[in-house]
Each structure stands twice: as C-alpha cells, then as structure tokens.
Amino acid sequence: MGKKNRNREILNILHSNNQEQIVNFVKEKELIQTTPPLCANKNCKGFGTKQMSFSPRKSHKDQYNWRCMTCLTYKSIRTNSFFEDFKLTIAQVLLLIYNWCKQTPHDTVAEEVVCDRAVVGTCYKRLRKKCAKINQNSKITLGGEGRQVEIDESLFVRVKHHKGKDLRRQQVWVFGLYERPLEEQKILKKKGRCLFSTNSRAS
Numbered sequence: 637m638g639k640k641n642r643n644r645e646i647l648n649i650l651h652s653n654n655q656e657q658i659v660n661f662v663k664e665k666e667l668i669q670t671t672p673p674l675c676a677n678k679n680c681k682g683f684g685t686k687q688m689s690f691s692p693r694k695s696h697k698d699q700y701n702w703r704c705m706t707c708l709t710y711k712s713i714r715t716n717s718f719f720e721d722f723k724l725t726i727a728q729v730l731l732l733i734y735n736w737c738k739q740t741p742h743d744t745v746a747e748e749v750v751c752d753r754a755v756v757g758t759c760y761k762r763l764r765k766k767c768a769k770i771n772q773n774s775k776i777t778l779g780g781e782g783r784q785v786e787i788d789e790s791l792f793v794r795v796k797h798h799k800g801k802d803l804r805r806q807q808v809w810v811f812g813l814y815e816r817p818l819e820e821q822k823i824l825k826k827k828g829r830c831l832f833s834t835n836s837r838a839s
C-alpha cells in the first residue's frame with residue numbers, strides 16, 4: 637500500500653468515531669499495553685497472579701478497560717502509554733501525533749483536533765523528548781583514526797509557496813553523518829574524489 641493510501645486509511649480510522657476500530661488500531665501498533673496486566677488489588681485472592689481481561693466498558697471514555705474477573709476492579713488501557721497523561725480521547729492524541737509528524741502549526745491543529753493550543757504544545761514537547769531519548773539510546777559512534785566521515789545538511793520542511801499558512805510552517809534542518817565502508821574509501825581515494833560529496837554514488 638502506498639504512503640498516501642496508508643495515511644488516508646489512518647485518518648479514516650481516526651475520524652471514524654468507531655472506538656472499537658481506534659482501540660484495535662493502537663493495540664495492533666502496540667501503542668498501548670497488549671499483554672494482560674496482573675491484578676494489583678491487594679485484597680483480591682488473585683493479587684499479583686490473576687491476568688486481567690480486556691473488556692468493553694461503555695461508561696468509560698475509552699470504552700474499554702482491563703478488568704480482573706475475580707475482584708472486578710478496573711485498570712485503564714492507557715497505563716504506561718503515551719496516552720496516559722492526556723484528558724483527550726485516544727483518537728485526538730493520535731491526530732496530534734499525526735500532525736506533529738507533518739509539522740502542522742499549533743493553531744491549525746488546535747482548531748482541527750478541537751483542543752487547547754497549550755495541549756498541542758505539551759504533546760509536541762513530549763514527542764520531541766521521546767525522539768531525543770531514542771537518539772541518545774542508539775549510541776551511534778562514527779569515525780576514528782583512518783576513517784572518513786561525510787557530513788551533509790538538508791532542509792526537510794520547505795516553504796513551498798512563500799505565502800499564507802506555508803510561512804507558519806517551521807523549517808526543519810537535518811544534519812547527517814555517514815561513514816563509508818572502508819573498501820569504498822580506497823576506491824574513492826584512487827580516483828581523487830571529494831569525500832564531502834552530498835551524493836554517495838557521485839560519478
């Protein structure tokens with residue numbers, strides 16, 4: 637499936653108002669816990685051992701809950717997920733994430749998702765933090781003695797028409813580093829090519 641069709645499919649789900657479909661989507665993408673938690677009620681004979689069940693609960697905003705079938709206590713399906721601290725619906729949070737990927741300005745998203753501008757800011761900030769953490773944990777090391785590292789920068793989000801809402805789009809510059817395999821470095825040296833080329837296969 638093409639990227640455009642996939643985006644269309646995701647947006648259809650998010651705008652569907654079909655909570656079953658939305659919850660299935662976040663489960664399938666593992667954006668919420670998928671393994672049943674164990675009952676945490678100390679007064680339950682199944683405390684720490686009884687697996688809770690994923691159950692529909694019409695009176696709840698999410699319309700689903702984890703439930704211990706022994707003591708009948710509930711647990712939110714949002715526990716330990718990105719959705720946990722938001723009062724918005726799961727679909728609204730997903731729409732915020734979708735728009736963050738597209739670098740949509742705060743005001744536009746707040747209007748579209750029907751939420752406070754400050755909530756958009758909080759969500760965007762949390763997403764940035766998550767990305768920074770993933771980058772930090774990936775521990776990439778490049779270079780070293782006798783190694784060549786290419787660097788390049790690129791503008792990912794451009795202002796296309798120089799007018800209207802385009803000008804509110806924040807430009808995103810990305811800085812990249814690339815270490816060529818040693819074999820390729822030798823070939824390049826023989827031919828006297830510039831190692832700071834922006835095209836790894838430049839002729």
Ligand SMILES: [Zn+2]
Binds near residue numbers: 676677683704705707
């Ligand atoms: Zn229980």
